[in-house]
Amino acid sequence: MATLKDVARTAGVSVMSVSNVLNDTGRFSATMRERVLQAAEEVGYAGPDPAAASLRRGRTGTVGVVLPLPLETAFADPAATAFLEGVAREFQRRRTTMTLLALPPAVGPLARYATAPVQQVADAPLAALEKAVIDAALLYSVEEDHPGLDILVKRELPVLAVDSPGHDTGRDRFGDAWAGFVTVDDFGGARRAARHLIGLGHRRAAILVDKLAVQPRLGPATWPQALATTSAILRRRLLGYRDAWAEAGLPFTDLTVIECGRNDIAAIRTAVHTLLTAPGPHPTALLAVSDTLALGACAAVRDHGLAVPGDLAVIGYDDIPAAATAVVPLTTVHQPTVEKGESAARLLLDHTDHHIEHRSDHGASTAPPAPVAGAAPPELPTRLVIRASTPA
Amino acid sequence: MATLKDVARTAGVSVMSVSNVLNDTGRFSATMRERVLQAAEEVGYAGPDPAAASLRRGRTGTVGVVLPLPLETAFADPAATAFLEGVAREFQRRRTTMTLLALPPAVGPLARYATAPVQQVADAPLAALEKAVIDAALLYSVEEDHPGLDILVKRELPVLAVDSPGHDTGRDRFGDAWAGFVTVDDFGGARRAARHLIGLGHRRAAILVDKLAVQPRLGPATWPQALATTSAILRRRLLGYRDAWAEAGLPFTDLTVIECGRNDIAAIRTAVHTLLTAPGPHPTALLAVSDTLALGACAAVRDHGLAVPGDLAVIGYDDIPAAATAVVPLTTVHQPTVEKGESAARLLLDHTDHHIEHRSDHGASTAPPAPVAGAAPPELPTRLVIRASTPA
């Protein structure tokens, strides 16, 4: 591979001149420019070696996006992909590359809501966090006490967590590392959905979730079990639904949580079937924690010979594109998913750009740590979109 | 940030000893090990700086996965996510990280099938290819003459292309860079699907595609238009369907290609509606180039008051999980999608592991370029899975 030195020798100039031309620092003449570019072409120079430049500059231009394993789940979920699309868009604007770091979910409930400690996960994926060539990390739905976080903190990498419980605590750092948070008003959105149902006269509903933990337990869950979920988003949504029920003075026994296992038509059909054939009074409405689940539930209800919303009202969550175009357009809680990704990326990059602009060899001449302008609001709004899956 | 030097000073030993312990080279005593680990803990050493290690070793442990923009498309497509899951699995086994590099699709048809040259794309995303800290690149559905490829070639990075037309030509390099290919027998799979229909007595069918080019043109396409598609996979599938028709001596006018625009229920419904209300004889079967399209088409056909397979037979492609569990389980062409990802990753990593094992300071003592054992077969098989969306 040709290096700067080769180009310099060929052009008959110093390496610094070549570097100056290639980085367009402006400190060179037109003649020099020509000579260097010509020589670069001649020796087939492919541009500065990224590893060397990263070492010297102290910046890599790459951010790690940390996702929970299995990636399939993350990729297949329309809400997650829309989020990633937002992240990708902002990264592209800011000339930043994204490295995917997949983490196994920590086993056990969120430590702050449970007594059992989060178990250690396999070492191999954690080593990836140590060796990744990145300037910062963006965590998507990663538990706040995941052991992987310690590694990022040790490396003093700025970290931004999306949909993490950390935001609730108002903190702005993890250990010594800067920390940012972007969340969505999941609690409020869920509460609005449940209030809407109550306003329509519903008194008994079932909440459909895909899984509460890595190992799902199919069927109804008790409220303590449900609230011990490992997912912070899920927990906030459940609390929102529950709060509306409490507000209206309705008993929690009439708001059951059903674990379906997967975002999968067959699994949802089974769950709905079980629900509708169980003894005792049936729910008159379904609150699904995602649109995928809600759409599956609609299909299952129809297969069962019942009508949506006539026999059973359904409300989803996320407002994915398919929600609006479904056979029965879905009433759902809209959240600005793509924008969430953009905000997260923007907030993180604003921080890194301001604080580690570039390695400077003489003392700390870093810009004042001014509050970042145009930063994203920490909590994005949600709103209820009323369509045809709830009665008018 | 603490460096090796700090650890060495604290432990009162040389930097090399620290490096030896951390890299577990075995050339140190138990006492030394203790002292070093203790000192590392004490100064809060976060492990070797990845950029520095990459520079010195000449390897980064990261592979670039190049996907066409918009990423949303890639992430939302179940076939693509299954593929990425396979890639991720193999990478994890091999302790390799993946960097996502999104490329805008080159505008214009594949140059080898067209006279118009592939247009230049925006420069910004290409710069990412120059600056990415990677050892190799895995291209997913990237045109063989995409300008981005030149950059990888200049960097002499090993490249592996999946579902690219390159495999047809039997080449094993792009310029000076090693090149590998993994493809699936798309032609054969499509032909089997169409033959099956013909065997069932069908004589008129419509082929549903999402889009032939970046800017889709909704509605029927002529065969020359269809075959000028920018997607190599799509082209192979179209040729397979067509070949079955030709074999049976049926006219191509009875095999129409319909462009739906998106993998979207509403778009598909419109396309199916148009198809079924057009004057003249209607097709008796639908060949969809993906299961997502096929499942959407099934729903659209039912909405239209017709039955699958009674009134209209439907065959999909890919055999995504949802195909088996659909209301009418889908007849489709199965391809080993996850395995395709694993094979691609394995083939690429086998190459890089053998050929750039590590930077060696003295002369070329590299291992003989033995043919890689256990490498993936270059073309993976497909098979027709007959379920309920075609009559028995």
Place this chain on the structure above:
DNA sequence: CACCGTTGATGTATCGATAAAGCACAGTGG
């Protein structure tokens, strides 16, 4: 007792680039 292979630690050179200082030389104003 001199010779030698082993073990464990250290020194030195380098990977490929960039930051900052240094240095010639031309043009200016007092």
Place this chain on the structure above:
DNA sequence: CCACTGTGCTTTATCGATACATCAACGGTG
């Protein structure tokens, strides 16, 4: 005529780690 200010290019000193060579101490052998 000389100090003074830019240009434009070069020299020097790193960035943080690893490959390889070297060296000291030691126990076993003929």
